[in-house]
Amino acid sequence: MxxxxxxxxxxxxxxxxxxxxxxxxxxxxxxxxxxxxxxxxxxxxxxxxxxxxxxxxxxxxxxSAERPSYPEARGLRHLAFAVQDMEGEVEKLKAMDIAVEAVRIDEITGKRFTFFSDPDGLPIELYEL
The missing domain is CATH 3.10.180.10 (2,3-Dihydroxybiphenyl 1,2-Dioxygenase, domain 1)
Known part of the structure; x- marks a missing residue:
């Protein structure tokens, strides 16, 4: 190891x-x-x-080549960033006209998370601490 x-x-x-x-x-x-x-x-x-x-x-x-598919292509699936205030961060993204998925609950941890994309479609996750 x-x-x-x-x-x-x-x-x-x-x-x-x-x-x-x-x-x-x-x-x-x-x-x-x-x-x-x-x-x-x-x-x-x-x-x-x-x-x-x-x-x-x-x-x-x-x-450079295109990403083969979204989101289940082999390789990096998404980037995840930890946040303290999910609603506040989602509102900031929406104010910048960035499409954000509905906030969901992680069935294992009970924590809230959501996704949006970078300019090339790379999924980015916000995960509430």
Whole structure:
């Protein structure tokens, strides 16, 4: 068995770098830690953090493939973020004209959760603490 210490980061490839950068920073509120343009790859790499902790690498690559299906494609199913106030966060998303699914109850934990999508359709979950 490996002796893993923690999750280091999550990597996401987007279709429209500026649109996704705006979404992850202005909608989700993630902090820009580093931004690099890699000329040889015609690609951006944006390192994003949450409360000072490195969390997501956002990449742009020319002509990247579409996600095969929603939401049950192999690979990353969704990103989940913990929130304290489900109603408040859902209202913020709706005020930004972001479609949000109805809030549901996790049948195992009894906690509330909901889903919305990033600009490329990657499902994002809010899970109430």
């Amino acid at each position: 490996l002796a893993l210490a923690d999750i280091h980061h999550i990597a996401i490839i987007c279709s429209d770098y500026q649109r996704s950068k705006q979404f992850y920073t202005e909608v989700l509120g993630l902090e820009i830690l580093h931004e690099h343009y890699r000329e040889a790859r015609d690609s951006y790499k944006l390192d994003l953090g949450l409360q000072g902790r490195y969390l997501i690498e956002l990449f742009s690559f020319p002509a």
